[in-house]
Amino acid sequence: MAKKEPSKFAKFLKSVLATVLIVVASVGATLFYYERYGGGIGGLGSLAAAPVEPPPAPLPAPIFTPLEPFTVTLRTETSSRILYVAVTLRVADEESRKVITSYMPEVRDRILRRLSEQRADYVQTPEGRSALVAALTKDVEAPYTPNPRGPVVTGVLFTAFVIQ
Structure with a gap:
């Protein structure tokens, strides 16, 4: 008895079934991977529903206002000493920097x-x-006439500090 050769339809059906089997196995493996390593329950649906956090806003650059150095005589009952101080003010905003610059004689x-x-x-x-x-922070932040509001100082930094 001679074996019967498969018909063209049977070959086509086997090809379609093999393709469907490969696609199903691929989808199953993908869902398994995402569920196991993607951290979501329910496969791809949880990944699509996960909230995307926006990147954090960049911090504003600090605004520093350096002042000319100060030399002061510190007197005691028995002697006098010299204090040399260089100060830089850190201010909260550009408006505060402008106030300090405009009123520099009063600030000093x-x-x-x-x-x-x-x-x-x-x-x-x-x-x-x-x-x-x-x-110093309190003194510099006090209002300057005629402004009703003084500058906002977030730091007083000593860049030089010498007592002789």
Whole structure:
């Protein structure tokens, strides 16, 4: 008995079934991979529903306003010492920088008055410098006539600090 050769239809049907089997296996493997390693339950649906967080906004660049150095005589009961300080102000916004620049003589006067009140032995300690920073911040942030609002100072930085 001679074997019967498959018909063209049978060959076509086998090809279609093989293709469907390959596609089903591919989809199944993809869903398995996403569920296992993609972290989502339900395969691709959870990936599509996952919220996409926008990148964080860049932080604004700091605004620094350097001041000319100050030289002040610190007097005690028995002697006098010289304080040399270079100060840079960190301000919150451009408007505050403009106020400080516009009122620079008054800013320098306020700082000089505060520096001349210091005691040399106290201002050399970390607590003394911290207190001086707080006092200078308060003095510089006070309003300048005729402005109803003073500048916003976020930091007083000593770039030079010498007592002789």
